[in-house]
Amino acid sequence: ALVLLIASALLIRSFDRLRHVDPGYETQDLFTFQFAPEEEYLKDAPSFARFHLEFKERLAALPGVERVGVVENVPLDESVSSERFQSEATAGDDDSGTLLSFTWTAGDYFRAMGIEVLGGRIFTDDDHLTHPGNVLVSRSAANLLWPGQDPVGKRLRMRNRETWETVVGVVDDVLQDSFRQAAEPMVYFPLVGQDPANSRPISSPGYVLKTRRADEIAPEVRALVRQVAPTAPMYRVYTMERLAARSMTDLSFTSLTLGVASGLALILGLVGLYGVLSYAVAERTREIGLRMALGAAASRVRGMVVGQGAKVLMAGILAGTAAAFLATRALGSLLFEVGTFDLSTYLIVTGLLVLVGLAASYLPARRASKVDPMEALRSE
Incomplete structure (x- = not known):
């Protein structure tokens, strides 16, 4: 997910910069054609x-x-x-x-x-x-x-x-x-x-x-x-706006494709993280109940589960960043005024992924903090 997110973010930034290029002429209200x-x-x-x-x-x-x-x-x-x-x-x-x-x-x-x-x-x-x-x-x-x-x-x-x-x-x-x-x-x-x-x-x-x-x-x-x-024959009939859009077609199409793919990958990643943590909470219900019976605060239990999710996130981010650094080199010909290792893009995407990942970790953590110690111990 991180690889696709970084790649699509780089392309989106390139597309935005390309849209603001001054070509030296207008593109609005211009009709062009040829005939022989x-x-x-x-x-x-x-x-x-x-x-x-x-x-x-x-x-x-x-x-x-x-x-x-x-x-x-x-x-x-x-x-x-x-x-x-x-x-x-x-x-x-x-x-x-x-x-x-x-x-x-x-x-x-x-x-x-x-x-x-x-x-x-x-x-x-x-x-x-x-x-x-x-x-x-x-x-x-x-x-x-x-x-x-x-x-x-x-x-x-x-x-x-x-x-x-x-x-x-x-x-x-x-x-x-x-x-x-x-x-x-x-x-x-x-x-x-x-x-x-x-x-x-x-x-x-x-x-x-x-x-x-x-x-x-x-x-x-x-x-x-x-x-x-x-x-x-009358041919090459265009508006300049269409010609300008055609000039950016390869970048816009690739950005859209990677954007959709990265969105799906992010959803799957978050669902997977949620599932792993939910399973971990279910498996550790007795342990959590015992901790709470011995006086562990609900906030501490939530922190324990979120921390477990953070470890999974950090491992994924480290691996994903390294993979993204290698994979985005293939985008060099598509990028415009943006480097394949654009630090701000990497930091922003990574930061957003951390926030979303922690949010996905919170639901299992909240469920863990509401475990009834007596019920958990009695079920065992």
């Missing part, structure tokens, strides 16, 4: 970009939609690509570059997601039309490339490209893959609808809708998708 249009006129990267830039405006006209953003990889749903980037100050033959993640965005993505702009500005319509070479970087990316400096106005490039990009804004870090993983240093490119040289062939980006109708807007969005691309 296959219209004949979508023949190159700019045509796909123009299609999605225009479609986001139609989405913005839906009732209750406050903002619409487009992103190549929706956080908590898809991973992003990574590449080595060089800053203008350090670029050279011997500079291998800094590994950064990158993605493409359009529309009001940063405001829709609630991602804080820390400096400079976000993308404008001009950035999306002709791409004058502007990018945004996350806070951690800026710290890696230009530590202690203002990155706005600085230039960077992918190591394998000759084109330099100018940083026009800095945004806060976001958790991309999971609440468990640290934020990736990120570079954001604008989705470009005119310049073929700087347009990426993104056929099915993710859409993010800021709306209080996130749980019910899917049918209207699906109808709009059918209007512009009748044969296009």
Whole structure:
């Protein structure tokens, strides 16, 4: 019981800390989806970009939609690509570059997601039309490339490209893959609808809708998708709250399973302790009666039985603590910001188990203190 209780307590503490992680964006009132249009006129990267830039405006006209953003990889749903980037100050033959993640965005993505702009500005319509070479970087990316400096106005490039990009804004870090993983240093490119040289062939980006109708807007969005691309499948339909919950599914399920198991084990343990002490009292009825006949106080008899229960408890706690220390190592991959030997968790769980165990010992002890000495001796 102690092993299961400690394991479930560690998982519950991990789950609670995971729930309070700041991912760098909001999760409430956000609806996300993707679809892949296959219209004949979508023949190159700019045509796909123009299609999605225009479609986001139609989405913005839906009732209750406050903002619409487009992103190549929706956080908590898809991973992003990574590449080595060089800053203008350090670029050279011997500079291998800094590994950064990158993605493409359009529309009001940063405001829709609630991602804080820390400096400079976000993308404008001009950035999306002709791409004058502007990018945004996350806070951690800026710290890696230009530590202690203002990155706005600085230039960077992918190591394998000759084109330099100018940083026009800095945004806060976001958790991309999971609440468990640290934020990736990120570079954001604008989705470009005119310049073929700087347009990426993104056929099915993710859409993010800021709306209080996130749980019910899917049918209207699906109808709009059918209007512009009748044969296009609409998929990866989620709310951000669901994606956030999915990110913690493994921990919550394991916590629930171990919690139920530990509860059953605790009940069985207490019933067993109660049964052992009740049997001991029954077997020692004559001894208890004799003690009381010789003047032993009822409180002393109760203390004797509770003390016997305490010895059983201590033996179980010592063995259980050692077993828990070994068993919880298997939970290392599930725990979040909690060590496998978290002293406070061990002390709290052990203390509660002692209190409950002593309470279970009290009933047999109370029965023993009410033994009638004459009846006990006469029955023998």
